[in-house]
Amino acid sequence: MNQNTILLQQGTVVLCNRNRYFDLHGAEANDLVLYRLTFDILKKNAGTPEQEIVYEPLQEPWRADGEIFVQSYLQVFELVKRLYVLEEEQAHAYTKQALLYELILLLEQERTLPMNPQEQHTYSIQQVIDYIDRHYKQQITREDLAQLAGFHPHVFSRIFKEETGDSFSNYLSKLRIRKAKALMLTTNRKLNDIASAVGYTNGLYLSRKFKQITGYSPSSFAAMEKRIVIYDWVGNLLALGITPVGAASFFGLHANPFLRNLLADVIDVGRQDVEKVIALNPDLIIAPIWIGATFIQRLENIAPTIVVPYGDPFDRFHQLAQIVNKTEAAARFMMNYQQKAEALRQRLLQFIQPDETVGLYELSPNHSIWVLNDFHGRGGYNIFRGLGLKPPASITQRVIGKGMPLEIQLDHLPLFAADHMIISYTFKDRGMPYIKDLLEHPVWAELEASKHPKIYYIDRNLYHANDVYSLYCQLDLMEELLQHPVNQKTHNHFVHKNEDKWV
Template structure:
């Protein structure tokens, strides 16, 4: 195998952790780490969750909080190897100077699934006490990681989904680009570019969007004061929250709350959930019309729409609210456009109870006239 030019890998420590049924163990990495397991475990790294099966392996960057829980009915062994990577910093006439450099490593949380060879290497590297042999083992392990880890497109999709999951669960806390980049093992500048290319908006814009959308749900579901809702979604300053809300929606929080009994609804997805709670939307998305014959029987008078439906058509319907799924976050221009027509409510596509919880528990609807 050919080693990466001007790169040295040096093992620091190898260890075994034994977990009984449902037992957990936690620590913070002080260096780079390879981890593998001989059984099923759940791995949590700073709020991001992975499920590993026997012979799955993962690379973890330094300074990461790790918690591992056994999912097996038998004792599980966790094998770890901590190491450092050095690259050539100076090539003088009489000396070579290396420095610690983690720039070109795979991402934090990079997983190789079910590699018996990789499992064996990580498990057995501790048997050698010779530095040169340890370095060779590490090079072999890194080579397999680079070769067998997910293809670029799949990896990008996986990474962005993991960080979106984290943001959805922690939007009420302080979120910074630096911290989010660290959790995924990215440089901050690269992370910002990667995120904007993936989502069509900056990290800061996305955080503001999900906070405002969570606030909308609370405005519909509760009678909480505006300042309380602002704190619940991550804004310490209620005046700043109100300005951001109006900037995003064209309405103040109070104006949005006044529309708690909408009757004229445009539904991009969620049509079945609406019908189930007695709401007949004014218009339905094209996909539902094409693929759900059962629903079409109940929605014969509903206009079929898609994201290219002209604004004039939408405006003529005098809509009270437009419901879209959260995967539309990747279409920020469309969401902004729809906000100019009627209030937009973004709901989790995988949340089966999202529609009745937000729309019907506190504000019973009537069928449209």
Template sequence: MKNGRSGSAYQGGVIHATVTRTGELSEALLADVLPEGRSRKHLIVLVDAGRARLVREQADAVLFRDSCWLLLPGEWARICDEGEQPLRCRAVEFDVWRVERAEGDEAVGGTASVVMEPAIFPVSGLLDNHLAQEIGRWMDAERQEDGLQEYLTFAHSIRFLDILSKMWKSRIERRESRELREAIQETVRLMERGYGQQITREELAKAANMSPSHYSFIFKRETGKSPMEMLTEIRIRHAKKQLLFSDRKLREIAESVGYRNEFYFSRQFKQVIGVSPKEFARRHFAKHVDVSQPFPLHMQSLGLAADPPDRPFGPIRVVGLYVEDFLIALGVKPVLKCVGNSFRQSYLNAYLNGVDEWSLLSFDFGEIADARPDLIILGHHAYGGDGRFDRFSEIAPTYSIRKGLHHWEHGVRIIGQLLNRLPQAEALISHHEQVLQSARTQLTEIGDQTVALIRICNDRRIRLYGGPGGYSGTVLYQDLGLKPSESVLQLAWDKPSGYTPVAPEVLFELQTDHLFLVVDPAGRSYWDELANEPGWRSLPVVQAGRCYEVRFDIWMTFGIIAHRLKLQDAVRCLVPSSRELPTIVQK
């Protein structure tokens, strides 16, 4: 055991750190440094081998080899051995003092009296990996210097001070980085709220408390776009909504999104989208939906052409093949629920009590006819293949989503249009975007840590999901803006299918800070085999306790209710101390 002293400048005096003890964390030492489970002093725990669970009052943490945790005086904790390999830890115990010149002391040429008061170091918790490694090297050097002259002992103290300084600096940089991100996000929110007004870069910079040039630099670094490029994208996005789902004139749409000149608006729109506003509107609906009869005639036949509708919406009977999620979110209870071979939307059970199942395997059109639907919506064009679209159309007006509903916002608007419930759809989207923003804000806690998602399929295959679209990429990388791991970027990014098959050997080399796991119901036995493989158990993300199993039926679909549940999963897993997000439908 060694002792040492070191100090650093601090506003109002000097922070003075006194190392009181270092060494192997034996049971005897553990009982001394954590009497009754509370740290006596500042305590650094470094894991050299094995795996430990640090049980704390706030939330547990898993420590694996080369990870390091700093406890503050009085903090309650218990260290439990969790690994197959024997746990071996080292500890550094130290005091922190604030040293100040005694008030009124103006001594010159003599020794000034000082006042020392206990202080708390402004850093705690899990330390960055490079700092943990540096602490390990510092402790190794301490053993090597045993018995050396006083100079080396002094230099060793200075080195410890340097490590504390780096901890402090890292905390400040993370806080400043978080504050910058929040300032940029606030200006984006200003754009979202005020896109219909004239907004300048100078006004946005002032709101962010930056100079215009510095604001543009930080904005580009954080978003990949200039502020004005972002504002243009926001305006064009809102213009697209009106072009598709309103009968407003082009001049009115241009003015509503902040353009005083409709011709300039048209040039900007074509530059961003590639076609003129009118051409975009003409192509869009036909591009996404096959119809069995003209849309206006269908609305008239249902009494929905008027605004508000001529008859109450409730009695209208709808069959939606895998669009039940969107129907429920828009206040419609379908008259049948679709099921596949092994896929059931069990997360919707609470909303579909008493609703009969209809199987995609049998395609029993008699059951559809018996349900007496007013309209039928096919969630994917494949459901209407092989002449089935005409069979559906004989029963009721039928709409088939050509390429499926691959994003919650797109799905809400398309289904909202087919039900003549666009105001409700827009209100739902607006509220969901607020919840999404809350989720993004809470997830800033994890900084640049990376995430990935794998799926264990029922055919003994493993899929690594990519992005930015797809079942998981849409929520993780596109909507939440989380950072994909290098493995995701190299192997699965931009795949047309949204994923890439991987062998177990590739899975066991996966590098990511957090891993989401989806297991198909029929893939459970294969997963049980994989989970017992040494390659899986030795994965750093598994040893760190950062692998989270999430539900198959929620993460392998695109509905907006499912999307909200994915947000809840992501925030709860990645930030255990997070606030609970609201559900999308109150039961």
């Protein structure tokens, strides 16, 4: 290139700027295969008037011609291959542009990423692991990955074992078996179909590898009682008669007063600690989507992980029941819940008239308040679904059944006010400034619910949980609460008669 000779090897990346020339020569008895990627860099023409913006190709070199030394060749290779596929598929220009930017950013980052040999080994093996995690369904050999990573196969095997604690073949087998377990738990697919989906030729071979890795057959796994770790939805398991080996909850596992006595022997794994999860050797992990994609990916490397989406708590409950083969228990619990909710709805008619509306809110900093829906805890499902209480039209249109609650400034509260207003905040000291802001705000005196009085304060910690077991228990608290609106002279909140039991 420009009278300079560059030896091309596996993993070599070369930059050639505009207005350059290069000759390619393959070594004897060897095929030369390379990817050529061309792109323009545009710059604003400084000589044009301000009102007329014109861009033209950059003429000067972007970076020096020659080899670009990269430590994550696998990642670069993957990005370039994907760009070629997009070109063949005539994909949208925006899609190709986004991938090109990702490639350029990677090259720029690596230019300023000094590493010693040990760090380079760690980085290279991490790139290999990322590749395996994305391509486990395909035929993958040690020789292919060693070549991609730039190691001799024997050296690759040694470094892979040092970095992961496992051989390449064992790592791949364990990954495929975890993926097979997940499909067995969440689908009704035949063993041959599952084998094909995880990179094995047939169900017989999958069955043999399954027993080799786990110590039991796929059919035994399907029938056995699972060791489960669950995040946030532990009450759903308890409602099915299942006690997990480990769990975590938003305020701490044993902070939920409804579940505390049932969780004495359950390990609190915390919300970001994978080591405690690994120690429990679970067969299944259940986690909500909001716990974060990065942490979920770490959990998936431990055991099959079911990701629970945002939505109707009883829909999630029934889906879980199918996975753990407890559909009859789920149906019984649902019937008990509906009967209890209907009986309470009838008793509440003496306190809340059929034509009156009910709203659920939560105080927040900066003179704002959340308008809550039926899927966001704080007793919302019980209020709007279980008891069938009617929200104002503005809340129905903007909040109920939607993905998230609505945050508004206190100035706008009258637009979402209801005849009966249930207001959540933390009853501890940190919640007191929020209630002070509300009571001193000019809109407070305008609210009809404040005048009559039909305001009810609830402790966020007590009503936060949204699993079905907690919802069932909260129905008792709702009956006490709605019989005791706030004393407008003292503004004291109602304390449940069993509060010493709950908190």
